[in-house]
Every structure is written in C-alpha cells, then in structure tokens.
Amino acid sequence: MRITILTLPLLIACGDNGDTTDTTPEPTDTTPEPTDDPMPTDGTDTVPSMSGYAFASDDPSAYTRVDRMGMPAIATAVITSKDDYNAADPTDDAAGTFVDEITNNIDFLHTALNDDLMALSLTPCATSACVGQAAPFVVPDAIAVDTLGTAGFPNGRKLEDQVIDVTLALILLDLTVHGVTTLAGVPVNPAANDVTFPGAFPYLAPAQ
Numbered sequence: 001m002r003i004t005i006l007t008l009p010l011l012i013a014c015g016d017n018g019d020t021t022d023t024t025p026e027p028t029d030t031t032p033e034p035t036d037d038p039m040p041t042d043g044t045d046t047v048p049s050m051s052g053y054a055f056a057s058d059d060p061s062a063y064t065r066v067d068r069m070g071m072p073a074i075a076t077a078v079i080t081s082k083d084d085y086n087a088a089d090p091t092d093d094a095a096g097t098f099v100d101e102i103t104n105n106i107d108f109l110h111t112a113l114n115d116d117l118m119a120l121s122l123t124p125c126a127t128s129a130c131v132g133q134a135a136p137f138v139v140p141d142a143i144a145v146d147t148l149g150t151a152g153f154p155n156g157r158k159l160e161d162q163v164i165d166v167t168l169a170l171i172l173l174d175l176t177v178h179g180v181t182t183l184a185g186v187p188v189n190p191a192a193n194d195v196t197f198p199g200a201f202p203y204l205a206p207a208q
Contacts, residue, residue, distance in 0.1 A: 072157075072163040072164055073167050106130050110127055117173070123178065129174065137154055137167075138170075162189060165181075165189055166180055169181070
C-alpha cells in the first residue's frame with residue numbers, strides 16, 4: 001500500500017527587503033498565446049493542450065508561505081498562533097508544537113456550542129475524546145492519499161466532498177453515537193455545487 005502525504009502551502013512572492021505587498025513574481029518568460037482548443041465546459045473528459053497555461057518556474061526562495069492547507073478549517077478554527085502555524089511544517093505538528101492550543105480551542109468551542117448541539121439531539125464529545133478522534137487527521141496537518149483506497153475525503157479531497165461538515169463532526173460530536181457524516185447529512189453547508197463540475201482540468205465551472 002503506497003501512501004503519499006500532501007501539504008499545500010499558499011505562497012506569495014517577496015522582494016529583497018522582505019516586502020510582501022507585491023504578490024506576483026516577475027514572469028521569467030512570456031505567457032503563451034491561447035490555444036485553439038479551449039477548456040471544455042460541457043462536462044466532457046477531453047483534456048486540452050496544456051500549452052494554454054503559464055506555470056511559474058521561480059525558485060521556492062522567491063516566495064514566502066502565508067498559509068498552509070492540509071485538513072480544512074484547522075488553522076481557521078483551532079489555531080491561535082496562526083502566523084507561527086503557517087510558517088511551521090508537518091514535522092512541527094508531529095512534535096506536538098500546537099497540540100495544547102488545539103486542545104484549548106476545541107474546549108472553547110464546546111463551551112460555546114454544546115448546549116446548541118444537545119438542543120439538536122446531538123451528543124457532544126468530551127474535549128479529550130474529541131482531540132483523540134481528530135488527532136490522526138490533524139497531527140500532522142496533512143492530507144494522506146492512499147492510491148489503492150477509495151478516493152474521497154479524508155483519503156484525498158474531491159471538489160464535492162463536504163469537508164467542513166466532516167471536520168466539524170470530528171471535533172464536536174461523539175462518534176461512538178453519531179457517524180462522521182452526521183453534519184454532512186444535515187447539511188450544515190450547501191449540499192452540492194449549483195452547477196455541474198466539468199470533467200477536465202481545472203474541473204471548476206466558469207464564473208457565472
């Protein structure tokens with residue numbers, strides 16, 4: 001079984017003086033002209049020529065990480081020292097660097113939300129139990145992809161996956177009582193995209 005661990009840092013370009021206001025590095029070559037085979041929007045699987053895209057080839061040192069994205073909403077909901085967290089790596093997560101503040105913030109969420117959850121006939125988990133059931137997915141904060149397993153969150157992440165609802169269930173609900181997809185079944189967030197996803201890269205429908 002082959003496991004690939006992915007982390008997806010969001011980067012912006014820095015000048016020599018560390019100024020991060022200019023978010024776009026100077027291109028090293030010209031942008032290619034659009035091709036005659038535009039991206040299909042009818043849901044077909046036809047893959048057009050990639051020559052219509054310009055990919056940056058700058059050295060990583062030209063960028064400063066401003067966000068890292070593994071498990072959805074972790075940095076947003078349960079991390080206090082966000083700048084330190086975004087500058088850190090999964091090895092820091094595995095070393096337990098952020099476990100205390102994750103625990104404290106999960107405890108805060110339960111203090112604020114437990115009565116609402118119980119009013120909905122949902123059973124909250126105790127903070128220690130919530131941390132225990134979420135830890136394998138959050139520490140380290142990365143998305144694991146098992147190429148032999150079934151695709152879909154948390155084994156990777158498909159565009160239509162209800163990732164926030166599943167993550168909220170991990171940190172809020174007693175999963176010995178409720179399934180991890182309980183909130184996704186409500187759903188807390190929209191149940192589906194409002195238009196069909198195209199079948200070819202970049203898989204997102206054109207803006208309406």
